Amino acid sequence: MSPLDRQHPPEPGALRDFSFPAVERRDLPGGLDLRVARLSRLPVVSVVLFLRAGESTLEETRAGLACLAGDTLEGGTRRRSGSDLSEALERVGARLSVSTGWEGTSVSLSCLAERLEEALPLLVETVREPAFPEEEVARARDHALAGIRQRAMDPASQASDAAARRYFAPGVPYARPLGGTVASVESLGRGHLSGYADAFYRPGGGGLVVVGDVDADEIEAMASSLFGGWAGAPPAADIFDVEPAARTRTLQVVDRPGAVQSEIRVGHVGIARSDPDVFAVTVLNTLLGGAFTSRLNLNLRERNGFTYGVRSRFSLRSRPGAFSVRTAVGTEVTAQAVREILAEIQGLVDGGPGQGEVEAARDYVAGTFPLRQETVGQVAARVVELIIYGLEDDYHDRYRDRIRAVEVEDVHEVARRHLRPAEAQIVVVGDADGVAPGLEALGLGTVDVKAP
Amino acid sequence: MTVEGGVDVTIPYTLFTLGNGLTVIVHRDTSLPVAAVNVWYHVGSKNEQPGRTGFAHLFEHIMFEGSAHVPEGEFDILLEGAGGVNNGSTTNDRTNYWENVPANALELALWLEADRMGFLLETMTQEKLDLQREVVKNERRESVDNQPYGSAFETVYEHLYPPRHPYHWPVIGSMDDLSAATLDDVKGFFRTYYAPGNAALAIAGDVDEAEVGRLVERYFGSLPAGPPVPAVQVPEATLASDRRVVIEDDVQLPRLYMAWHGARVYTDQDAVLDVLASVLSDGKSSRLYKRLVYDGQIAQDVSAFQNGQELVGSFWIVATAKPGVDLDELEVAVRQELERLVREGVRPVERERAVNGVETSFVRSLERVGGFGGKADRLNEYHFLTGSPGFVDRDLGRYRRVTEGDLSDAVRRFLLDRHAVRLDVVPRGRRGVRADGPAG
Numbered sequence: 001m002s003p004l005d006r007q008h009p010p011e012p013g014a015l016r017d018f019s020f021p022a023v024e025r026r027d028l029p030g031g032l033d034l035r036v037a038r039l040s041r042l043p044v045v046s047v048v049l050f051l052r053a054g055e056s057t058l059e060e061t062r063a064g065l066a067c068l069a070g071d072t073l074e075g076g077t078r079r080r081s082g083s084d085l086s087e088a089l090e091r092v093g094a095r096l097s098v099s100t101g102w103e104g105t106s107v108s109l110s111c112l113a114e115r116l117e118e119a120l121p122l123l124v125e126t127v128r129e130p131a132f133p134e135e136e137v138a139r140a141r142d143h144a145l146a147g148i149r150q151r152a153m154d155p156a157s158q159a160s161d162a163a164a165r166r167y168f169a170p171g172v173p174y175a176r177p178l179g180g181t182v183a184s185v186e187s188l189g190r191g192h193l194s195g196y197a198d199a200f201y202r203p204g205g206g207g208l209v210v211v212g213d214v215d216a217d218e219i220e221a222m223a224s225s226l227f228g229g230w231a232g233a234p235p236a237a238d239i240f241d242v243e244p245a246a247r248t249r250t251l252q253v254v255d256r257p258g259a260v261q262s263e264i265r266v267g268h269v270g271i272a273r274s275d276p277d278v279f280a281v282t283v284l285n286t287l288l289g290g291a292f293t294s295r296l297n298l299n300l301r302e303r304n305g306f307t308y309g310v311r312s313r314f315s316l317r318s319r320p321g322a323f324s325v326r327t328a329v330g331t332e333v334t335a336q337a338v339r340e341i342l343a344e345i346q347g348l349v350d351g352g353p354g355q356g357e358v359e360a361a362r363d364y365v366a367g368t369f370p371l372r373q374e375t376v377g378q379v380a381a382r383v384v385e386l387i388i389y390g391l392e393d394d395y396h397d398r399y400r401d402r403i404r405a406v407e408v409e410d411v412h413e414v415a416r417r418h419l420r421p422a423e424a425q426i427v428v429v430g431d432a433d434g435v436a437p438g439l440e441a442l443g444l445g446t447v448d449v450k451a452p
Numbered sequence: 453m454t455v456e457g458g459v460d461v462t463i464p465y466t467l468f469t470l471g472n473g474l475t476v477i478v479h480r481d482t483s484l485p486v487a488a489v490n491v492w493y494h495v496g497s498k499n500e501q502p503g504r505t506g507f508a509h510l511f512e513h514i515m516f517e518g519s520a521h522v523p524e525g526e527f528d529i530l531l532e533g534a535g536g537v538n539n540g541s542t543t544n545d546r547t548n549y550w551e552n553v554p555a556n557a558l559e560l561a562l563w564l565e566a567d568r569m570g571f572l573l574e575t576m577t578q579e580k581l582d583l584q585r586e587v588v589k590n591e592r593r594e595s596v597d598n599q600p601y602g603s604a605f606e607t608v609y610e611h612l613y614p615p616r617h618p619y620h621w622p623v624i625g626s627m628d629d630l631s632a633a634t635l636d637d638v639k640g641f642f643r644t645y646y647a648p649g650n651a652a653l654a655i656a657g658d659v660d661e662a663e664v665g666r667l668v669e670r671y672f673g674s675l676p677a678g679p680p681v682p683a684v685q686v687p688e689a690t691l692a693s694d695r696r697v698v699i700e701d702d703v704q705l706p707r708l709y710m711a712w713h714g715a716r717v718y719t720d721q722d723a724v725l726d727v728l729a730s731v732l733s734d735g736k737s738s739r740l741y742k743r744l745v746y747d748g749q750i751a752q753d754v755s756a757f758q759n760g761q762e763l764v765g766s767f768w769i770v771a772t773a774k775p776g777v778d779l780d781e782l783e784v785a786v787r788q789e790l791e792r793l794v795r796e797g798v799r800p801v802e803r804e805r806a807v808n809g810v811e812t813s814f815v816r817s818l819e820r821v822g823g824f825g826g827k828a829d830r831l832n833e834y835h836f837l838t839g840s841p842g843f844v845d846r847d848l849g850r851y852r853r854v855t856e857g858d859l860s861d862a863v864r865r866f867l868l869d870r871h872a873v874r875l876d877v878v879p880r881g882r883r884g885v886r887a888d889g890p891a892g
């Protein structure tokens with residue numbers, strides 16, 4: 001070894017290969033897309049059944065129906081009550097969870113591999129034979145309503161909800177909170193849920209992903225028998241237009257008298273998951289506000305101490321989601337923080353990124369990719385994305401190369417195309433008396449103050 | 453150790469100690485081409501003095517701001533540029549730092565950790581302190597002051613432990629104490645607590661044990677050992693009577709917090725209380741869920757948990773009321789269920805369900821090599837809190853040994869026979885009863 005040199009960072013050794021786990025693909029009866037990845041590091045398995053039962057296909061007056069149906073699924077089946085179902089799962093050490101998003105409903109199961117044969121039938125029964133007992137529906141609805149009401153008191157949720165209404169035109173599903181509103185959820189009853197399940201909990205367009213210490217042939221045999229006789233597909237979803245609420249900059253303050261901090265959101269409509277710019281946009285967002293050493297975090301946190309952290313994000317959905325910057329800052333520095341956020345966005349549009357910056361962002365995204373595939377649950381989530389968004393089978397295998405191919409010019413180009421500071425919607429949830437004068441003084445436009 | 457079916461679940465490791473007292477633990481796992489570096493310093497908010505609360509955590513922030521050979525800002529730039537992620541955290545008991553990097557960048561992570569362990573103060577400035585103080589104040593606003601129910605835990609701790617007890621104050625500290633921290637505090641703290649003899653370094657992943665040994669000796673071997681660390685004084689913590697506290701907050705529904713003194717982490721009783729918590733609140737057929745949420749419909753949600761810590765533990769039951777339900781009604785129902793559990797005992801199937809859940813979670817927790825709770829972090833935790841990383845092979849056994857009788861004994865001994873702190877968090881303008889004064 002050479003003598004100890006503390007002055008210079010050690011050079012990295014040769015990069016080691018990483019390949020995304022091999023995924024076997026089979027078709028199940030009824031059109032369910034089965035994907036199995038064998039990972040035998042530990043005797044665990046993760047299963048996700050994805051159904052095309054998402055919030056974005058619902059009418060505004062029924063917003064929250066897919067979420068509420070998902071939340072009530074564990075309330076019991078035609079064969080057993082909710083508590084019997086829960087006991088049966090716990091007896092085999094399995095966890096079942098249901099999560100509902102814009103695109104669909106994912107029913108996930110996690111257990112030891114040796115228990116899969118006992119646990120998988122419980123998942124299938126839950127989805128194929130939901131009973132939606134009256135009292136379970138009432139309980140889930142009360143819970144959802146309490147959650148919606150609590151969101152209105154939590155400044156971070158309040159800001160995100162207000163920002164979504166500012167980013168998207170009325171009528172665009174993404175403009176509303178995922179779980180619906182008090183009015184829409186109050187209107188939901190048992191009949192809506194069972195009708196919804198009957199129409200939308202169907203195999204067509206959905207998928208079953210199994211990752212862990214398992215054999216694809218055995219899984220196929222097990223699933224073919226459990227899903228036998230299940231047929232149909234959810235009604236085809238309309239492809240809705242995503243219009244912005246405004247094409248000029250607006251600035252809204254939601255008053256929280258006496259708040260010690262301001263929640264800030266700055267953004268506008270972004271891009272869809274299928275946009276070919278997605279790789280360059282990923283690098284762009286990483287260096288703007290996706291990593292600790294991003295321009296926004298270095299400015300607001302490390303240079304100015306305004307905040308504990310700031311992040312930017314492009315929400316990648318079937319239809320264009322939001323580009324949004326989020327942070328929480330002290331009341332007295334709110335206007336300065338808004339000014340700096342806009343300046344950083346404008347700076348990238350005008351000047352583009354530096355070569356070193358792009359290299360670092362590329363290496364960060366490509367280098368951390370394997371770290372995000374450690375658990376069977378993480379790998380399953382990646383594979384489910386292929387089904388949800390119709391991505392190529394080798395998408396994850398090629399991901400790192402595509403990121404590494406992004407050049408400075410590509411990033412500058414997508415910055416000009418997908419960042420529009422002049423159309424930024426700015427939302428501040430904080431003490432209006434404390435923040436409004438400073439925000440007015442920025443000269444960005446009229447500050448619209450909304451009472452609490 | 454094996455799970456049913458005979459599959460081995462353990463973390464094989466080698467351990468050695470450098471001449472300066474630094475403990476090094478190495479675990480090889482070649483599943484992915486990544487390396488996890490994890491450093492624990494045996495210092496947390498328990499080592500602070502009243503008037504300087506929040507300092508251990510503030511110090512953690514300063515550790516990322518550069519050292520003699522790493523200019524300010526470079527720490528994160530080098531790691532992120534190498535395709536790595538890193539973070540740190542502070543609890544009452546310890547401070548940890550970790551880097552997850554592509555395996556070919558292991559040496560970079562070790563160089564960075566060694567530099568801040570050995571040479572932090574050379575480039576320490578008032579500006580760095582002032583800036584991170586502002587960041588931490590914003591962290592406090594975000595996680596406590598501006599967060600519904602955000603001050604509940606620190607309020608309960610304040611009443612559960614007397615003023616001189618190391619768990620009396622919150623890890624994040626108070627605004628006044630954060631303002632009072634000086635550059636001399638930073639220097640003294642580093643010299644006292646950030647020496648190799650008060651630290652342990654765990655490395656896990658696609659690494660070669662012999663190579664790790666050479667690199668660690670190279671970068672850490674010459675750092676000075678440092679003085680012995682002052683012992684923490686732990687006054688006895690018992691409650692002479694039940695305490696009741698009420699705070700108002702920006703919340704929709706009132707929430708009840710009940711807390712008792714529990715058992716130290718990694719003791720047999722700690723496992724008993726973990727299993728008890730599961731019997732009480734995991735799943736729809738758990739006792740408190742069934743009574744309060746499912747059948748009784750008086751609570752929105754309920755959870756019970758054992759918080760085992762290094763010096764002492766605490767056991768918690770937290771329930772959110774349904775609209776219109778009084779928190780007294782929740783407490784009565786909770787106590788009736790606890791009494792019923794002692795009277796009627798726990799059924800074997802309840803115990804079995806809870807232990808099966810623990811087993812699955814345990815195996816899943818071994819999936820990640822790095823980060824919070826990953827294998828490197830676990831090895832350091834076992835080392836510091838039980839004396840040996842090898843405790844991983846005995847950990848699950850504590851749960852498997854728990855009997856139904858242990859569970860009812862624990863309810864009597866830890867909960868019914870002891871006094872509790874009860875905190876009500878209620879919507880603004882709805883305070884019914886005045887708060888008691890703080891403990892002691």
